[in-house]
Amino acid sequence: xxxxxxxxxxxxxxxxxxxxxxxxxxxxxxxxxxxxxxxxxxxxxxxxxxxxxxxxxxxxxxxxxxxxxxxxxxxxxxxxxxxxxxxxxxxxxxxxxxxxxxxxxxxxxxxxxxxxxxxxxxxxxxxxxxxxxxxxxxxxxxxxxxxxxxxxxxxxxxxxxxxxxxxxxxxxxxxxxxxxxxxxxxxxxxxxxxxxxxxxxxxxxxxxxxxxxxxxxxxxxxxxxxxxxxxxxxxxxxxxxxxxxxxxxxxxxxxxxxxxxxxxxxxxxxxxxxxxxxxxxxxxxxxxxxxxxxxxxxxxxxxx
Amino acid sequence: xxxxxxxxxxxxxxxxxxxxxxxxxxxxxxxxxxxxxxxxxxxxxxxxxxxxxxxxxxxxxxxxxxxxxxxxxxxxxxxxxxxxxxxxxxxxxxxxxxxxxxxxxxxxxxxxxxxxxxxxxxxxxxxxxxxxxxxxxxxxxxxxxxxxxxxxxxxxxxxxxxxxxxxxxxxxxxxxxxxxxxxxxxxxxxxxxxxxxxxxxxxxxxxxxxxxxxxxxxxxxxxxxxxxxxxxxxxxxxxxxxxxxxxxxxxxxxxx
Numbered sequence: 001x002x003x004x005x006x007x008x009x010x011x012x013x014x015x016x017x018x019x020x021x022x023x024x025x026x027x028x029x030x031x032x033x034x035x036x037x038x039x040x041x042x043x044x045x046x047x048x049x050x051x052x053x054x055x056x057x058x059x060x061x062x063x064x065x066x067x068x069x070x071x072x073x074x075x076x077x078x079x080x081x082x083x084x085x086x087x088x089x090x091x092x093x094x095x096x097x098x099x100x101x102x103x104x105x106x107x108x109x110x111x112x113x114x115x116x117x118x119x120x121x122x123x124x125x126x127x128x129x130x131x132x133x134x135x136x137x138x139x140x141x142x143x144x145x146x147x148x149x150x151x152x153x154x155x156x157x158x159x160x161x162x163x164x165x166x167x168x169x170x171x172x173x174x175x176x177x178x179x180x181x182x183x184x185x186x187x188x189x190x191x192x193x194x195x196x197x198x199x200x201x202x203x204x205x206x207x208x209x210x211x212x213x214x215x216x217x218x219x220x221x222x223x224x225x226x227x228x229x230x231x232x233x234x235x236x237x238x239x240x241x242x243x244x245x246x247x248x249x250x251x252x253x254x255x256x257x258x259x260x261x262x263x264x265x266x267x268x269x270x271x272x273x274x275x276x277x278x279x280x281x282x283x284x285x286x287x288x289x290x291x292x293x294x295x296x297x298x299x300x301x302x303x304x
Numbered sequence: 305x306x307x308x309x310x311x312x313x314x315x316x317x318x319x320x321x322x323x324x325x326x327x328x329x330x331x332x333x334x335x336x337x338x339x340x341x342x343x344x345x346x347x348x349x350x351x352x353x354x355x356x357x358x359x360x361x362x363x364x365x366x367x368x369x370x371x372x373x374x375x376x377x378x379x380x381x382x383x384x385x386x387x388x389x390x391x392x393x394x395x396x397x398x399x400x401x402x403x404x405x406x407x408x409x410x411x412x413x414x415x416x417x418x419x420x421x422x423x424x425x426x427x428x429x430x431x432x433x434x435x436x437x438x439x440x441x442x443x444x445x446x447x448x449x450x451x452x453x454x455x456x457x458x459x460x461x462x463x464x465x466x467x468x469x470x471x472x473x474x475x476x477x478x479x480x481x482x483x484x485x486x487x488x489x490x491x492x493x494x495x496x497x498x499x500x501x502x503x504x505x506x507x508x509x510x511x512x513x514x515x516x517x518x519x520x521x522x523x524x525x526x527x528x529x530x531x532x533x534x535x536x537x538x539x540x541x542x543x544x545x546x547x548x549x550x551x552x553x554x555x556x557x558x559x560x
Binding site for chain 1: 354355356357358359360361362363365366367368369370371372373374375376377378379380382383413414415432462463464476477478480507509511513514515519521523525533534535536537538539540541550552554560
C-alpha cells in the first residue's frame with residue numbers, strides 16, 4: 001500500500017477522528033476538577049456522633065418542642081414489632097451509624113461521564129444513589145422511600161448531594177424523629193486517603209435549626225461490602241395488632257438517667273438549639289459538678 | 305483541498321489543542337507565580353466562627369468523668385496518665401492550658417477569629433483559652449524552638465485542577481495544615497493525653513449554609529506513636545458570624 005493510499009484512508013476517517021477528539025476533550029473536562037470517591041472507606045469512630053446508647057439522650061440535637069415530645073414518646077420495644085424490624089433508617093444514617101462506606105459510580109459508556117454515584121447499603125440503610133445527570137427531583141407528591149431521592153453536582157473537588165423524599169424516620173436510633181419533609185445536603189471532601197462528609201439535615205417539623213453532622217472515613221484496602229445482609233424479621237414477643245409500645249412524653253422513665261449518671265442538665269439532655277453554642281457551657285459552669293470517675297464503658301482496652 | 309492538505313489541517317488542529325492542553329495543565333488552577341498565599345487564597349477563612357457542638361457533647365461542653373476515654377485509641381502508657389489525671393495539680397503547675405493545645409483546640413467550644421497576620425501567615429485566635437495559632441505558608445519551615453501548646457504549623461492551599469480548555473476554575477479549594485513541635489497536652493479535658501511526638505494534620509473546608517450563612521469544617525488527624533495506637537480523627541464544624549460582638553476571651557482552665 002502506497003503512502004497516498006494511507007493518506008486517503010486517514011482522511012476518509014477524519015470525521016470520526018474529529019468526533020473522537022471532541023468526545024475526549026468533553027469527557028476530560030468533566031473529569032478534571034473533581035475527585036475520585038470510588039472505593040472502600042473505613043469508619044474509625046473516634047468521635048461519638050450516633051449517641052444512641054441511652055433511651056433519652058438528645059444532647060447535641062437542635063430539637064424543637066414537637067420533636068422533643070415525639071422523641072420522649074418513643075419506646076425502643078417498637079423494634080420488636082414484626083412490621084417494624086426491617087424498616088431501616090433514613091439516608092442520613094450513613095454519617096451517624098458506625099459502618100464504613102462503599103462508594104462507586106456508573107458512567108456513560110461513550111463519554112465516561114459519571115451518571116451516578118452510589119453509597120452502598122447497610123443491613124438497616126438503603127443504598128444512596130446520587131444522580132449526576134441533571135434529572136430533577138420528583139414531584140413533592142411522589143412516593144417517599146427510606147433512602148429518599150438524591151441528586152448531585154461538583155463544586156471543585158467536592159461532591160454536593162441533595163436528598164429529599166425520605167420517609168419519616170429518626171435522627172437517632174433512640175427516638176428523636178425526622179419528618180417526611182426533611183432534606184439532607186451532603187458534602188464529600190476528599191483529602192488524600194481521608195474523606196470527610198458534612199451532612200446538614202433540615203426538618204421544618206422537628207428541628208429548630210438544621211442539624212449538622214461531620215464524619216471522617218479513611219480509604220481502606222480491605223473491601224467493604226456494597227450491600228448489607230438481608231434483614232429477616234422474626235417473632236420477638238409482640239403479636240401483630242397489639243398496641244405500639246410508647247411512653248406518655250411527660251412520663252418517660254428515662255428522662256433523668258443521663259442527668260443522674262453524667263450530671264448533664266435535663267434541658268441539655270432533651271436537646272435544643274441553645275445548648276449547642278459555647279454560651280451554654282458558660283451558663284452551666286457554676287452549677288455543673290463533675291461525676292465520679294468512670295467505672296464502666298470507659299473506653300476500649302488498650303491494644304499495646 | 306487535497307487529501308494530504310486536509311490531513312495536515314486535522315493534525316495541526318489536534319496539535320494545537322494538545323499544546324493548549326499542555327499549557328493549561330501546567331497551570332491547573334494555580335495563581336500567577338508572584339501571588340502570595342494571601343492573594344491567591346482559593347477560599348476565605350477570615351472572620352469570626354462559632355463552634356456548633358452537635359458531636360461529642362458530653363466530652364466537650366462539660367468536663368467528662370475521670371477515666372473516660374471512650375473513642376480514643378490510647379496505649380497502655382496513656383491509660384496510666386488518664387487514670388492519674390489531677391486537674392488541680394495541672395493548675396498549680398501552670399499547665400492549665402494542656403487541653404487547649406493544637407491537637408485539641410478546634411474541639412474546644414468557643415469562637416475562633418481568623419486573620420492574615422502577613423502575606424504568608426494566617427493567624428487563628430481562640431477566645432476559649434485565648435490561644436494563638438500561626439499557620440505559616442512560607443516554603444522554608446520555621447526553625448523549631450522549644451515545644452509550645454500550638455507548635456509549629458506549616459500550611460498550604462489545596463486547589464482543584466483546572467479543566468482543559470475551560471475558563472479559569474472557580475475559587476474552590478481547601479487548606480491543609482501540619483503541626484509539630486508540640487508541648488504534650490490533652491485530647492480531652494479529662495486528661496486523655498497526646499505526647500510531644502504528636503503530629504497534627506488538619507484540613508479546613510468551607511461550605512454554604514442552607515439559610516445563607518457559611519460553615520467551616522475542620523478535620524483533625526492526630527498521630528502519636530507514644531499514646532495512640534492509631535490515628536485519632538475528629539471533624540469539627542463552625543458557623544460564620546457577622547462580627548466579633550460575641551467574642552469573649554476566657555483564660556485556660558484545667559478544672560472547667
